Amino acid sequence: MAQDRFTGVGLGLRRPHLELVARMDDHAVPFWETCPENVVGDGGRQHRLACAILDRDPVLTHGLTISVGGFDAWDEDYLRDLGEFLVRTETPWHSEHLCFTSVDSNCLHELLPLPFTREAVRHTITRARDLQARLPVPLLLENITYYADLGAAEMDEADFITAVLEGADVGWLLDVNNVYVNALNFGFDPKEWLSRMPLDRVAQLHIAGHKKFGDLTVDTHGAEVIDPVIDLMQWTLASLGRPVPVLLERDNHIPDFDILLAERLRLQQAYDTAMATMEVRHG
Amino acid sequence: MAETRTLHLQQAMASLVLDADEAALEADPGRVARRHGLSGADQRAFREQGEAMLTYRELARMSLIEPLETMFPVLKALLESEARWDPCVQAFLDARLLRSGHYRDIAPTFLSWLASTGWDQERWPFLLELAHAELLEVLVARFPDGDPIEGLHAEPSPGDLVVLEAATQIVSYRHAVHQVTEAAPVPEARPTHLLAFRNGEGEPRLMELTPATAALLVQAQSRPLGEAAAALHIPDLAPVLKLLNDLHRDGAIAGFQPST
Numbered sequence: 001m002a003q004d005r006f007t008g009v010g011l012g013l014r015r016p017h018l019e020l021v022a023r024m025d026d027h028a029v030p031f032w033e034t035c036p037e038n039v040v041g042d043g044g045r046q047h048r049l050a051c052a053i054l055d056r057d058p059v060l061t062h063g064l065t066i067s068v069g070g071f072d073a074w075d076e077d078y079l080r081d082l083g084e085f086l087v088r089t090e091t092p093w094h095s096e097h098l099c100f101t102s103v104d105s106n107c108l109h110e111l112l113p114l115p116f117t118r119e120a121v122r123h124t125i126t127r128a129r130d131l132q133a134r135l136p137v138p139l140l141l142e143n144i145t146y147y148a149d150l151g152a153a154e155m156d157e158a159d160f161i162t163a164v165l166e167g168a169d170v171g172w173l174l175d176v177n178n179v180y181v182n183a184l185n186f187g188f189d190p191k192e193w194l195s196r197m198p199l200d201r202v203a204q205l206h207i208a209g210h211k212k213f214g215d216l217t218v219d220t221h222g223a224e225v226i227d228p229v230i231d232l233m234q235w236t237l238a239s240l241g242r243p244v245p246v247l248l249e250r251d252n253h254i255p256d257f258d259i260l261l262a263e264r265l266r267l268q269q270a271y272d273t274a275m276a277t278m279e280v281r282h283g
Numbered sequence: 284m285a286e287t288r289t290l291h292l293q294q295a296m297a298s299l300v301l302d303a304d305e306a307a308l309e310a311d312p313g314r315v316a317r318r319h320g321l322s323g324a325d326q327r328a329f330r331e332q333g334e335a336m337l338t339y340r341e342l343a344r345m346s347l348i349e350p351l352e353t354m355f356p357v358l359k360a361l362l363e364s365e366a367r368w369d370p371c372v373q374a375f376l377d378a379r380l381l382r383s384g385h386y387r388d389i390a391p392t393f394l395s396w397l398a399s400t401g402w403d404q405e406r407w408p409f410l411l412e413l414a415h416a417e418l419l420e421v422l423v424a425r426f427p428d429g430d431p432i433e434g435l436h437a438e439p440s441p442g443d444l445v446v447l448e449a450a451t452q453i454v455s456y457r458h459a460v461h462q463v464t465e466a467a468p469v470p471e472a473r474p475t476h477l478l479a480f481r482n483g484e485g486e487p488r489l490m491e492l493t494p495a496t497a498a499l500l501v502q503a504q505s506r507p508l509g510e511a512a513a514a515l516h517i518p519d520l521a522p523v524l525k526l527l528n529d530l531h532r533d534g535a536i537a538g539f540q541p542s543t
Contacts, residue, residue: 037384038385038386041385042387042427043425043427043429043450044423044425044426044450045424045481046424047428064384069289075384101384106297106301106379107381107382108300108301108343109343109346109381109386109389110300110339110343112293112343114289115292117289119288123289147335147338148328148332148336149328149332150293151292151321152325152327152328218338
């Protein structure tokens with residue numbers, strides 16, 4: 001079963017670390033996550049190193065710009081290449097963000113929030129189902145950080161996400177840092193929020209650092225994970241009652257690999273503690 | 284299209300991110316919603332969450348502009364010297380050309396836009412060459428890997444054609460744009476010929492060529508080496524063959540094949 005291969009805390013595979021990781025076979029990272037947009041169609045030394053690592057180690061794939069909630073036609077050539085890449089990496093699923101990234105064929109390279117409306121739910125369900133039909137592996141959708149409602153909302157974020165996941169019948173990549181950041185910005189209790197959600201659909205977690213800018217907290221992926229977010233990860237794992245892989249995201253201010261490994265180990269220990277507690281409880 | 288409101292909200296967000304008139308957006312973030320025909324409630328949502336909406340503008344523009352600043356530092360320094368960088372970037376964003384979902388494609392798309400519009404090239408005739416030279420090594424370094432070319436041999440002879448590696452580029456500029464720096468971004472007006480290629484490790488390399496060597500490398504891809512050398516009045520083929528051997532060993536040339 002895929003879940004057996006993917007437990008513990010993995011890392012995003014990033015260009016500054018490729019040389020080092022390619023030479024290491026004892027890095028102790030249980031799996032890598034890679035963004036196909038950064039690998040498919042690329043070439044040269046860094047590309048070869050990335051491919052060698054992806055062919056050697058367990059991999060999960062995570063897309064950035066397919067614009068699940070958008071209106072632009074799918075890029076058929078890219079979807080074909082993506083499908084081949086997913087098969088090659090043997091990823092058990094492919095995740096995308098529950099957002100839009102392109103408008104009128106113009107890619108904005110930013111995860112932009114969908115309107116929390118019934119119309120947007122219908123539209124996104126149709127798109128997600130269509131995308132799922134074109135992929136060789138199950139699709140997961142990830143909850144994003146958002147800083148404002150896009151237009152007048154007809155429901156809250158939790159109802160929007162639930163409606164899309166249930167309607168499209170897809171899995172959930174639950175980003176606990178995004179829940180925490182949204183809770184800070186919109187003033188709700190993240191655990192209460194999670195208690196309302198369809199946790200049975202969760203296949204993977206993301207965890208990351210964030211930063212406060214004035215009154216707004218932004219999901220930067222550029223700092224260490226803080227203790228309250230680790231606590232939320234442990235709480236979520238306990239609520240799930242089963243092991244799911246956790247991915248530490250670090251995309252900005254990327255530290256040296258040994259520092260990142262140390263942070264991964266800290267999170268792995270928190271993960272193991274949550275698992276041990278769960279085993280005692282289920283006895 | 285059935286889901287019009289959702290589309291119009293997304294178009295309004297794109298306008299909020301990309302539109303030029305920042306002062307007007309700051310004064311009334313609801314104006315983009317109004318312009319896209321959205322209801323009073325949607326306009327109000329844009330207006331009442333103005334600060335957060337403008338955060339999206341800041342974040343998205345940072346994502347789009349950062350690769351330009353990273354890839355074209357000398358061009359940026361040149362244009363900033365006369366306050367032309369920001370207008371240039373805004374004009375590029377206004378053109379709405381970013382079709383690709385690959386982040387690495389932003390800088391090449393900008394370069395293509397510079398070429399097609401001739402932006403500020405009356406003021407700086409070397410601008411396009413400068414931008415191209417700044418991106419050249421990256422384009423070569425990341426050129427998509429292909430299958431090896433079959434049927435080539437390693438030792439060149441006068442009757443052979445030269446077959447370059449797919450990533451290799453021979454470029455000719457009217458200015459020495461490969462020697463500029465952020466502190467001195469104006470190049471010397473001097474014909475310059477460069478060979479950009481990946482070495483055996485896949486690392487990009489840049490080599491300055493003489494005009495004759497550049498011409499030979501171009502011509503010998505379509506006519507036999509000996510014939511190309513004669514046409515260029517190169518009397519002695521021995522140093523040419525040695526250079527070609529070296530370029531083959533270094534990774535610029537895939538190999539040689541008989542002319543048929």
